[in-house]
Amino acid sequence: MKFKSYLFTVPSLLLSLAGYSGAVFSAQKLTFSQDILPIFEAKCLKCHSDEKQKGELRLDTKEWILKGGESGDVLIPFKPEYSDVYVLAALPDYDPDYMPSKGKGLTPAELETLRSWIQQGAQFEVESAETAAEASMDMTIQQAHPTQTEVKSQVKIKQVSYQLKPNEKAAIEQLKQLGVKVDHVHYDQSKYELILSYAKLNDDNFPQQSLIKLADRLTKIDFARLPIGDASLASLTKLSKLSYLDLRQTKITDKGLAHLNDLPQLEYLNLYGTSISDHGLAKLNNLTQLKSIYLTNTRVTQQGIKKLVQRYPNLKVSYIAS
Ligand code: HEC
Known part of the structure; x- marks a missing residue:
């Protein structure tokens, strides 16, 4: 028998942060259908779709992924480090929990795509023209103050100013x-x-x-x-x-x-x-x-x-x- 209690909300602050990082790093958001599904098809769906559901998990549609597996949620938007779809695939391949459990693992580039997708909020579909327009308006407002170049240079300073004692x-x-x-x-x-x-x-x-x-x-x-x-x-x-x-x-x-x-x-x-x-x-x-x-x-x-x-x-x- 299962007992699960979970309450997970994505604070609106994080949503605005996602828009912000979009402005800094790339205008194009990754989506499940375009960027992630092809990776899962090649490396995961053999064991996690309609034929087999290892770990009681399917990874072929939004609904199934959000449903999670036998040990609970596997995707926490904005938090790759807490999302088992990413965490298990990013383990060293000799770890007993490493995914895929058999076959070729994710390449560093695929892992990075998966991580970025979750980090950006794990969007599933490409935005419709309407929502995309809204999003780009948001971005224009954010860019007005501070400007994109200013943000970029601030980010740079943060990176170089850190030094280990x-x-x-x-x-x-x-x-x-x-x-x-x-x-x-x-x-x-x-x-x-x-x-x-x-x-x-x-x-x-x-x-x-x-x-x-x-x-x-x-x-x-x-x-x-x-x-x-x-x-x-x-x-x-x-x-x-x-x-x-x-x-x-x-x-x-x-x-x-x-x-x-x-x-x-x-x-x-x-x-x-x-x-x-x-x-x-x-x-x-x-x-x-x-x-x-x-x-x-x-x-x-x-x-x-x-x-x-x-x-x-x-x-x-x-x-x-x-
Ligand atoms: C060859 C089969 C196979 C492939 C391919 C595979 N998995 Fe799995 N997966 C398993 C098995 C078996 C389990 C259950 C492990 C357990 O219960 O200890 C599992 C469990 C999981 C779980 C944990 C589910 C839960 O709630 O306990 C996640 C997350 C997961 N897999 C992700 C992936 C991802 C992401 C990929 C592709 C990169 C992948 N798997 C590819 C066999 C596979």
Whole structure:
């Protein structure tokens, strides 16, 4: 049986941002029918359309894509980093969750097209002449102040003015030597995301100091499948910018969960396949930004989830009861 509670709204602020980035980077918006469907046809639909629906997911029409798969939404407009259609295809191809699970993966250019499409708001059809005219009027208004060139040069300044401090550089080198994948986040070149899943790490050699040195820059960390527990969780509390934390299939317990309350920016929390129970969930009481939580294959019950959602009414919970 499935229990899902989700409430996702696209704030109008983001819609206006989309228009804004359109003015800066390109006038032409990507659409599903023109730009994405051909990629999905070549690489995904064999397993995700009318014949087969692996993961209970179809990717051939707007309606099916918005319906999501067995673990919930797969597309979150404007948020490629939270959209599984993109995230799974962007994993390293040796990851067990990598998509496609068989056959040729997406090329870097195809991945970038998919990412940009979601980033721009995941439009499905080419705009009709009328809406296109409206959109271009919006753009003219935005361009009047500041002008397009001004915006461009501001963007440029932002890119060159960012520089790593020596201790930040050293921390990145140390992490890389441990086998940690260090990347910029797509939406902000001055921020970083880490994938630690393939590093040989546990609580005893946890790179606490390197993470703390990078505290101002770390927005996403993926610890999936590492044998780390509560001791390591306790050392994350200084990462005040962290918005995305994947702890799936780690050894964390209810006891450690209270530490997460010290992460004021946390929006995404994956606890899939951990020993967390209602008891641990009850400790999450200070995460004002939390938007999305994954609880399948844990010991939580629907009762515990109900209480959680009472505290966080806009939270999207992914949970399939076993
Ligand atoms: C050879 C078959 C195959 C191909 C091709 C394939 N997938 Fe999958 N996909 C699967 C299977 C099997 C699952 C279920 C995995 C599981 O449950 O662990 C899945 C699950 C998924 C899910 C998770 C659905 C959910 O809610 O759990 C997403 C998202 C996804 N695929 C995206 C894609 C994308 C994007 C492509 C193309 C780039 C693709 N897949 C190509 C077999 C395939």
